[in-house]
Amino acid sequence: MSERTVLITGTSTGIGLEVAVGCARAGWRTVATMRDVSRAARLRAAVEAADVADLVDVRQLDVVDQASVTAAVADVVDRYGRLDAVVNNAGAGHLGTLEQEGVDAVRAVMEVNFFGVLRASRGRLVTVSSVGGVIGQPFNEAYCAAKFAVEGFMESLTPVAATVGVTVSVVEPGAVASEFVANVGIDRDAAVADAGAYGPGLRAYLRRTAGAFAAAQSAADAAAVVVDAVTGATPPPRLQTSAQARQFVGTKLADLDGTAVTTTTGAWIA
Structure with missing residues (x-):
């Protein structure tokens, strides 16, 4: 088959789902992966509505399981003959790889499973990060530390990958209207009560964050930037998905x- 092929992780909802639809609309063979394919109904409905179901191949892939990644990528290349781009959207899972398996295992996954085939196609590796990967935010120490690590990893990798023809980019959304915040799963009142001396600051932060997400960018708009990084002209190493995100990162x-x-x-929690 002659279509260019992209593999996307974390496509059951939000940005990942919209990126899968967008890449298929651009005519790319889209391998849309998720850890639990029983959650694929929303994606399947979206690609049917967009009339691109014939270009979307939904598959199981657990990004914290190296064997799962190896098998999925090998099968994609065997079936379609090529892999032109990878979109790392399941960020939390990939960070779990760092925590659970160590840097050597992550390097092996990236080198053996992605770069071997991306080199062959002079392809692209696009990672969905966050403005929290550039600016540390109150009460988000662990999340921002993880995203900083992703950004440092990819920024360091960019010139190295370029020597073998692979383009590396990170995409930094700000507030996006998706299930991401809901999936954090905290009881806000209980969190404030448990915060002790930090309770007033946490309450102010949650109030500010609620306001930011009330005016959040749509997942489709954020995904359009990712899709363009995959399918358009050669992207820069860092992209933001909105004017607000660009101003914040700037x-x-x-x-x-x-x-x-x-x-x-500091003004967020004063």
């Missing part, structure tokens, strides 16, 4: 001593 990139960022984020 604060950090111009902030040599860190005071602009901490003044901004």
